[in-house]
Amino acid sequence: MVNRRKPIPLYLQLKEEILEKIKKEKWTIDSQIPTEKELMESYNVGRATVREAVSILVNEGYIYKKKGIGTFVARKNPTYGFEPLISLTYSLKARGIRAYNKVVEKDKIHIDQLLLDKLKWTSTKECYYLKRLRYVENTPIAIEHSYFDETFKKIDKEYDLTTSLAKIIIEDLNVNIDRVEQVIVPRKPKDMEKLELNLEDDKLILDLERWIYINNNPEPFYYLKFVIPSDIYNYPF
Amino acid sequence: MVNRRKPIPLYLQLKEEILEKIKKEKWTIDSQIPTEKELMESYNVGRATVREAVSILVNEGYIYKKKGIGTFVARKNPTYGFEPLISLTYSLKARGIRAYNKVVEKDKIHIDQLLLDKLKWTSTKECYYLKRLRYVENTPIAIEHSYFDETFKKIDKEYDLTTSLAKIIIEDLNVNIDRVEQVIVPRKPKDMEKLELNLEDDKLILDLERWIYINNNPEPFYYLKFVIPSDIYNYPF
DNA sequence: AAGTGGTCTAGACCACAAC
DNA sequence: TTGTGGTCTAGACCACTTT
Numbered sequence A, B: 001m002v003n004r005r006k007p008i009p010l011y012l013q014l015k016e017e018i019l020e021k022i023k024k025e026k027w028t029i030d031s032q033i034p035t036e037k038e039l040m041e042s043y044n045v046g047r048a049t050v051r052e053a054v055s056i057l058v059n060e061g062y063i064y065k066k067k068g069i070g071t072f073v074a075r076k077n078p079t080y081g082f083e084p085l086i087s088l089t090y091s092l093k094a095r096g097i098r099a100y101n102k103v104v105e106k107d108k109i110h111i112d113q114l115l116l117d118k119l120k121w122t123s124t125k126e127c128y129y130l131k132r133l134r135y136v137e138n139t140p141i142a143i144e145h146s147y148f149d150e151t152f153k154k155i156d157k158e159y160d161l162t163t164s165l166a167k168i169i170i171e172d173l174n175v176n177i178d179r180v181e182q183v184i185v186p187r188k189p190k191d192m193e194k195l196e197l198n199l200e201d202d203k204l205i206l207d208l209e210r211w212i213y214i215n216n217n218p219e220p221f222y223y224l225k226f227v228i229p230s231d232i233y234n235y236p237f
Numbered sequence C: 001a002a003g004t005g006g007t008c009t010a011g012a013c014c015a016c017a018a019c
Numbered sequence D: 001t002t003g004t005g006g007t008c009t010a011g012a013c014c015a016c017t018t019t
Helices: A012-025 A036-043 A047-059 A088-094 A114-119 A149-157 A165-172 A190-199 B012-024 B036-043 B047-059 B088-093 B113-119 B151-158 B165-172 B193-196
Strands: A063-066 A070-073 A099-108 A128-134 A139-148 A175-186 A205-214 A224-230 B063-066 B070-072 B099-106 B128-136 B139-148 B178-189 B206-213 B221-230
Touching: A012 A036, A012 A047, A036 A047, A047 A063, A063 A088, A114 A139, A128 A149, A139 A149, A139 A190, B012 B036, B012 B047, B036 B047, B036 B099, B047 B063, B088 B099, B088 B165, B128 B151, B139 B151, B139 B193, B193 B221
Parallel strands: none
Antiparallel strands: A063 A070, A099 A128, A128 A139, A139 A224, A175 A205, A175 B178, A205 A224, B063 B070, B099 B128, B128 B139, B139 B221, B178 B206, B206 B221
16 A cells, blocks of 8 residues: 655555556456556545556556556566667667668678678678668667578568567567677768768767577578767766 | 647647757756746746656756756767667666666686686686676666676776676776677576576576777777576567 | 546645755 | 755546447
């Protein structure tokens, strides 16, 4: 029960109450939790208090809402913090930020020795290139260069390339991810990149390269390069 | 100006208004923006509307609040999503989640050939080991093994090891980060890890290894291994 | 039509920091 | 003491989904 005499805000107490019900499986995954009205009445608090408590749990990934329907349990355990290792789209979504991806280029390409090394491939094979610009609030936040093996044919045919590629790989492609390698290196941007990312003159960028290995294949099926403005060194702790 | 006849919620319109003032440097970095009361009066909206708009911008990292003082501009440009590539603490904080780190072990250690390879060092030198458990809401979310070169003596002496190591490295240590390498591999947990992370029986974990290179040194000064419960395959996209 | 969450207002009291 | 953001209430109207 919530207690007004405690020095802890009501919405935090209520949040803990709800969380406990989820942890103890009184409310199970994908089942609906009480409506805002019901929570107001059960705990004798105002609607703002209920909404504050609920919104924290939504933010932390425990519950989700469906407009016009209700609020539901998403998960019993937290998945804190490692989302960005998997998906930029997801990590933005977790912060309530809508991202938009624009396909700039899509091609089957020829591979030379240099690219072969980049891709960590030992022999020449089919290679598909996808270039996307990633936007948040109409501001470009990254240039993304993707290189796929023939797996791309399926992706291109069946999925929407403006959404999260990680989602497609993890959820829909039905593959086992064996290994993800990643290298981040800061450097000066090229003129073209300055233009695409709307960069000020002296600003550095980051090269983020990623290789994904699946299905026991010794070579990666997917090579990704992000070009990102580097404000990384002055973020507000 | 905000407009009630538009189909866009007032708080989103107000958010855009504030953001524009920041982007166009009408309100500059670290300067105070109008108080909630002033914003209510300027835009003829209620306090909840103002607080909603402001809280989004806080979440996105544009502004920050000081209790009892006011609200201030943090940055002009977005830095969405990439900070967490370096700092777990940051990525949690961005979602309004407080993390707690507990130092389990701290030692100067002997290096054998196996470890030397792991660390990507070519010759033996001083090596300091730090093991921490990382908690959120009293739930352990990761086991962290850190290996430092002699740089650690300064860190250990001058800083609080229960805070963000990334913050210390980036902000306080005054080094240039040249390169960050990272490998993620899923595997079955050891019994000890099951215990420390409170794992259910069939759950996989992720090994996340990270090497950080600084100051043009060809060898990393810092090797990190995270052991993380893996909910990757059921992300709520 | 009924029920849900989404948006919004007006007002209140509080804890905190600065003067 | 004053002003700030933090918490909380009661009430209103809306858009959305299901019946």
